[in-house]
Amino acid sequence: MTATVAARPAAAPRPIDRGAVLAALAGFLLLALALASDVSTRFVALLLLGGTFGVVLFHAAFGFTAGWRRFMVERRGAGLRAQFLAIAIAMVLFAPMLASGEAFGRGVYGVLGPLGVSVAVGGFLFGFGMQLAGGCGSGTLFTVGGGSVRMLVTLAFFVFGSLIGSFHLPWWLELPSLGWISLGRELGYPSAVAVQIAALVALGAGSWWMERRRHGSAPVFGAAVPDGAPASLGARLLRGPWPLIWGAVALAALNALTMIVAGHPWAITSGFMLWGAKIASAIGVEVTAWSFWDPDGRGRMLEASVLTNSISVMNFGVILGALLAAGIAGRFATGARPSARSILAAAIGGTLMGYGARLGFGCNIGAMFSGIASGSLHGWLWFAVAWIGSALAIPLRPRFGLGN
Amino acid sequence: MPDPLNRWILGAALALAALLIAADHIATTRPAEARADAAAADSAEAGD
Numbered sequence: 001m002t003a004t005v006a007a008r009p010a011a012a013p014r015p016i017d018r019g020a021v022l023a024a025l026a027g028f029l030l031l032a033l034a035l036a037s038d039v040s041t042r043f044v045a046l047l048l049l050g051g052t053f054g055v056v057l058f059h060a061a062f063g064f065t066a067g068w069r070r071f072m073v074e075r076r077g078a079g080l081r082a083q084f085l086a087i088a089i090a091m092v093l094f095a096p097m098l099a100s101g102e103a104f105g106r107g108v109y110g111v112l113g114p115l116g117v118s119v120a121v122g123g124f125l126f127g128f129g130m131q132l133a134g135g136c137g138s139g140t141l142f143t144v145g146g147g148s149v150r151m152l153v154t155l156a157f158f159v160f161g162s163l164i165g166s167f168h169l170p171w172w173l174e175l176p177s178l179g180w181i182s183l184g185r186e187l188g189y190p191s192a193v194a195v196q197i198a199a200l201v202a203l204g205a206g207s208w209w210m211e212r213r214r215h216g217s218a219p220v221f222g223a224a225v226p227d228g229a230p231a232s233l234g235a236r237l238l239r240g241p242w243p244l245i246w247g248a249v250a251l252a253a254l255n256a257l258t259m260i261v262a263g264h265p266w267a268i269t270s271g272f273m274l275w276g277a278k279i280a281s282a283i284g285v286e287v288t289a290w291s292f293w294d295p296d297g298r299g300r301m302l303e304a305s306v307l308t309n310s311i312s313v314m315n316f317g318v319i320l321g322a323l324l325a326a327g328i329a330g331r332f333a334t335g336a337r338p339s340a341r342s343i344l345a346a347a348i349g350g351t352l353m354g355y356g357a358r359l360g361f362g363c364n365i366g367a368m369f370s371g372i373a374s375g376s377l378h379g380w381l382w383f384a385v386a387w388i389g390s391a392l393a394i395p396l397r398p399r400f401g402l403g404n
Numbered sequence: 405m406p407d408p409l410n411r412w413i414l415g416a417a418l419a420l421a422a423l424l425i426a427a428d429h430i431a432t433t434r435p436a437e438a439r440a441d442a443a444a445a446d447s448a449e450a451g452d
Binding site: 316332 | 417
């Protein structure tokens with residue numbers, strides 16, 4: 001296998017965007033002060049972890065959506081294989097923690113979801129929506145931080161779709177399901193890791209073989225030095241762009257750190273659902289009358305500060321981290337004005353992703369990355385149906401003025 | 405070609421988000437035992 005491809009020489013570096021850098025630092029500082037004063041230092045750590053996720057996602061341009069599309073349209077699979085690598089590393093790091101149920105004296109648990117109609121429909125809708133929106137859960141956050149107005153629309157509708165999904169979820173959960181299946185519990189964690197790594201290697205090798213057959217060569221994880229990257233390692237680390245493999249390794253390590261600090265793996269979309277429910281409550285919708293938001297259960301989250309919600313705090317960190325990275329790279333808000341048709345696609349895609357994430361028990365991060373790494377079979381079902389949804393949505397993108 | 409309007413829209417969105425977070429935090433921050441209650445609900449929810 002070819003490990004690298006030649007990179008184009010670096011262009012002249014863009015000037016640092018001081019406004020974006022200052023805004024990001026101010027955001028981190030204010031949130032950290034509020035968290036340290038009113039919540040806990042552990043939540044300050046989660047904010048910084050989220051920020052590091054944002055930097056990594058932005059600099060490595062680690063998009064699940066584009067990675068899938070490149071493989072489906074061009075048969076270029078480096079992005080896809082980098083995702084498999086990240087899942088495999090995270091799984092190896094998670095396994096001892098999940099097997100013992102604790103990490104450094106603190107209880108931990110993985111992501112689990114049901115293997116049923118709800119996840120099948122939710123994953124499909126999410127996969128369909130993410131290609132119209134142009135980004136998934138993590139992609140939406142880091143591109144908003146990077147200055148995409150279009151993805152701001154996606155995020156707003158993602159929140160809206162999540163709220164509607166929370167209203168309907170109890171009905172969906174009454175449909176047939178095989179229950180919550182953890183391979184770790186069924187097979188034991190060592191065997192679960194071995195089986196899942198074998199599956200990921202098989203998928204990666206298959207994608208490599210298909211790419212090589214189409215193109216004659218297939219760099220396993222893309223360029224070791226991406227196009228336009230500075231020659232010096234320090235400058236590349238600080239200003240990007242990073243090779244995909246850096247992103248994959250860093251995301252897996254950060255996900256394991258999240259499990260240690262938060263007690264659960266990296267997740268994104270239940271934060272959006274909470275934001276939607278809080279906004280709806282603020283404008284007079286009686287959300288606590290919905291069974292999902294039972295006042296004695298999840299409804300209690302509506303009465304607490306959003307800063308006591310670990311996933312929301314990490315999401316804020318991801319946006320600010322991407323803003324910081326974009327500012328340092330001089331690449332904040334460098335896009336053109338989006339067309340009305342592409343805004344429409346962002347709204348449709350965002351709504352479908354939000355609704356799908358609720359039914360699917362997570363997004364590409366919560367269900368696929370963290371779900372499979374936790375050994376939950378629902379992660380594999382989510383991946384399969386989201387792949388089908390993506391394949392069906394990609395041909396529609398040109399109708400919205402989006403390129404493939 | 406970058407559109408300068410984008411920066412204004414994003415700046416306004418960031419400012420609005422900061423206001424909403426601050427308003428929510430101020431309106432809901434209560435004594436420590438209530439926060440512990442909320443943290444327990446958060447832990448139960450974090451499954452995805």
